[in-house]
Amino acid sequence: MTAFTIVTPVEHDTRAAMLRVLAYATVALAPIEGYLAAVHPHLGKVVPALLVTTWLMARVHQRRLPRPTPLHAVLALLATVVAITAATHSSGAFTAEYSLRWLPFLVLTAVLADVAGREAPIRELLLAMATGATAAALGGLYSLVVDGQPRAAGPQEDPNDLAYFLVAAVPLLFVARQGSPRRSLVVTLACTVLVAGATATFSRGGALGLAAAVGWLTLRRVLSWRVLAAAAAAAGVLCVAAMSLTGPLIERAFQEKTYIAAANVDTRELRWQAAARMVAGHPVLGVGPGGFREEYAAESRNAELDEQTPVAHNMYLEVSAELGLPGFALFIAMIVIAATATERAVRTGDSAARTEAIVLQAALLAVLVTSTFLSEQYYLPLWSLTAFAVAAGDGFAERKAGFDACPARDQ
Secondary structure (H helix, E strand, C coil): CCCCCCCCHHHHHHHHHHHHHHHHHHHHHHHHHHHHHHHCCCHHHHHHHHHHHHHHHHHHHHCCCCCCCHHHHHHHHHHHHHHHHHHHCCCCCCHHHHHHHHHHHHHHHHHHHHHECCCECHHHHHHHHHHHHHHHHHHHHHHHHCCCCCCCCCCCCCHHHHHHHHHHHHHHHHHHCCCCHHHHHHHHHHHHHHHHHHHHCCCHHHHHHHHHHHHHHHHCCCCCHHHHHHHHHHHHHHHHHHHHHHHHHHHHHHHHHHHHHHHHHHHHHHHHHHHHHHHHHCCCCCCCCCHHHHHHHHHCCCCCCCCCCCCCCCHHHHHHHHHHHHHHHHHHHHHHHHHHHHHHHHHHCCHHHHHHHHHHHHHHHHHHHHCCCCCCCCCHHHHHHHHHHHHHHHHHHHHHCCCCCCCCCCC
């Protein structure tokens, strides 16, 4: 007897709604994961795990696999490289921990790329990311003004990591720039909070990332020169107001940042040199996930006596040192696929698709520039933006060909 699986519209709608809510929650909660970890160390992993589980159950029930894309091949190969390098360096002190960081991001990227544009509109996913980042910015400003911390950090232990989330979220608000005056006001307020929060981190990498994103939006005519000039004037007014209200606090924070700036330059140079030596010494298999932290003291000849197991503060050098040049090539290939997909949407999509694609490009650019000075491969924005970029490019092609995200036919 042949088994039949009947998928009713109600069942499909329920599963789609669950996937949509979980996808929104996954990207919105990522910037405030520090607050969740304060409640329980693993609380921030609950929603992504539920998303992956629900997605798997839904696709099995529908008997439908994701449409294969080059991204899936790259993610699978990257997972293989991580597994091989981890097995090669299995005795490392950080190998297991960092391997378990890599693999969930690879799986989650594939899931988000499949859910985006099908169950969850890309535009709403981007706004969910911006909403979570805005909440994180408010937390960072609270930590600076109320708690008296020298730099805004809030839900992130490192202010630079907070800046990474915030500058990546600023371009995302431009998908909602048109609409009612009330919506425009909300978007303007959220953008102000994000920029203020990023500024309060005093992160130079974050400032460069934000400048790159704004420049790209202006170059691609999503952000007009008039609006940019008005925003710059408003930022100047806010800075003057902030100095008049909290001048001593900001001055102290600026002095502390200036004091440690030169030391940061020196230590990052030491770490980049150590990472480069690891790449030269282990070009094929690297030093394994987390290997930079373990090998740093030896490679730097104990250059930092007070910091024996740091990160490289450069995503590209750290990935190439730990996964080797083949792993680094796959990592870059993933980014290139995302950039190519968004450009395809820019050139062939309608006005809304073009705006989404350019916004994604700007956010990815902010991520890539900021990551030149930070090790951000273990944070969600890079992976989620890559997933949404691929979905944006492939999704428009599917819609143009008549694809309809309807429930699977009765089997």
